[in-house]
Amino acid sequence: MSNGGRDQALIERCKQGDRRALEELVRHYEKPIFNAAYRIMGNPDDAADITQVVFMRALERLDQYDPKYKFFSWIYRIAVNESINQLKRGKNQQPLDETEVADTRGPEATAHAGDLSRQIQGGLMELKEDYRTVVVLRHFSECSYRQIGEILQIPEKTVKSRLYSARQIMREALEARGVY
Amino acid sequence: MINERTLELINAAIDGELGPGEQAELDAILESSAEARAMNAELLKLTNLMEGLPAQQPPVELASQVLQQIKLPAKKASFFGSGWLPSIQPAAVGAAFAAGLVVTVAFYEISSDRPVSDDAASMVGTMIAGQQEPPGFLKNDMVLNGEGFSGTISLRENSGIYVLNFDLNSETGTEVEVGLDDTGYAFGGFAEVQGNADKVVESVSMSGGTLRVVNQGHQQFAVFLREGGVSSPAPDGSISIDFK
Missing domain, CATH: 2.60.40 (Immunoglobulin-like)
Incomplete structure (x- = not known):
């Protein structure tokens, strides 16, 4: 899910003012950051706002980036923190509206997937933020335990414990919603 | 009642994070416990549901908006x-x-x-x-x-x-x-x-x-x-x- 060497090279070029490198970084991370924010926030508009803020914060402060950490961990950390801060500001916890998001599938498939997605998002939103975050990073961002630990700056043991508990809660929430 | 170790193994298997020798340990548990098999199946289903959802496409103009705003x-x-x-x-x-x-x-x-x-x-x-x-x-x-x-x-x-x-x-x-x-x-x-x-x-x-x-x-x-x-x-x- 990441290419540390390529990212480092792009970052160095960005520091020299190379906007092509900047564009490459933005294009590479735009979709994963948007998706992570989308699943934490439950709303595409907020996810888009957060994605913008994340890139502004990360790429305009490259001098603060410590290369001993992976860039993707750093930018995900900013994304998670920004999402949680936004949630804490109480701006939005509305249920996901699938119709607002571009989808290229057929109408029936879209309707079914949209309903399922809403149910799953509903289950996610029932989780506490720290549980939701690990579930999103694991299942929607495909991060390993070690990567989640790096992003959230918590021990792997804590990652596992939160993930296992979150899954139990999710399972029960989806059962209650009739998904199972 | 499923014990903590069994839950840990089931979850680690779902995440592809089983350690050496743990797959055999889990296989043995699953073979002997219907409750463990049911839990394994439910958690696998949950995982498949979440990971089966398509990734969402960001708004088409998002990247260009970001690029316009960033001052290197x-x-x-x-x-x-x-x-x-x-x-x-x-x-x-x-x-x-x-x-x-x-x-x-x-x-x-x-x-x-x-x-x-x-x-x-x-x-x-x-x-x-x-x-x-x-x-x-x-x-x-x-x-x-x-x-x-x-x-x-x-x-x-x-x-x-x-x-x-x-x-x-x-x-x-x-x-x-x-x-x-x-x-x-x-x-x-x-x-x-x-x-x-x-x-x-x-x-x-x-x-x-x-x-x-x-x-x-x-x-x-x-x-x-x-x-x-x-x-x-x-x-x-x-x-x-x-x-x-």
Whole structure:
């Protein structure tokens, strides 16, 4: 899910003012950051706002980036923190509206997937933020335990414990919603 | 009742994080416990449901909005020290460049009382071939040397007007970027040499504090810099002059 060497090279070029490198970084991370924010926030508009803020914060402060950490961990950390801060500001916890998001599938498939997605998002939103975050990073961002630990700056043991508990809660929430 | 160890193994298996020997341990548990098998199946189903959802497409304009807003950090610049010219980066060449003696033969004429206009359209000028050396005091210079690419860039000052002189040779299209952020100067005009038969300056553009010149062949040109203000006079924050 990441290419540390390529990212480092792009970052160095960005520091020299190379906007092509900047564009490459933005294009590479735009979709994963948007998706992570989308699943934490439950709303595409907020996810888009957060994605913008994340890139502004990360790429305009490259001098603060410590290369001993992976860039993707750093930018995900900013994304998670920004999402949680936004949630804490109480701006939005509305249920996901699938119709607002571009989808290229057929109408029936879209309707079914949209309903399922809403149910799953509903289950996610029932989780506490720290549980939701690990579930999103694991299942929607495909991060390993070690990567989640790096992003959230918590021990792997804590990652596992939160993930296992979150899954139990999710399972029960989806059962209650009739998904199972 | 499923014990903690069994739950840990089931979850680790779902996440592909089982340690050595743990798969065999889990297999044995699953074989002997219907409850463990049911839990394993439910958690697998949950995982498949979540991971089976398609990734969402960000709004199409999101990346360009982000790119428009981001201002890259610029190196600290000074016209009078050695710090400014090394910030000139021949981005497409990617070779090592060393500061050295200027051998530029950029030809142009600049009048000290010529006003520098804010109108980008009026800034395109013409340099006059034949002069031995650009007028003004040499403030800094840089020799560029890379595979398929060579040249010089010098900075001169004449009666308060600063001019960057480029003398470039490139076999293929080469982009030169000049970061003007934090220099206190902005793009003030462009002039190319008359009568360069093999010149191919493909484009000169200014956006977000970065001057970008795409060059191919042998080309001499000058970029005028003016004090203060924003780098780009156009309302959308960018100007572009194409020579194709």
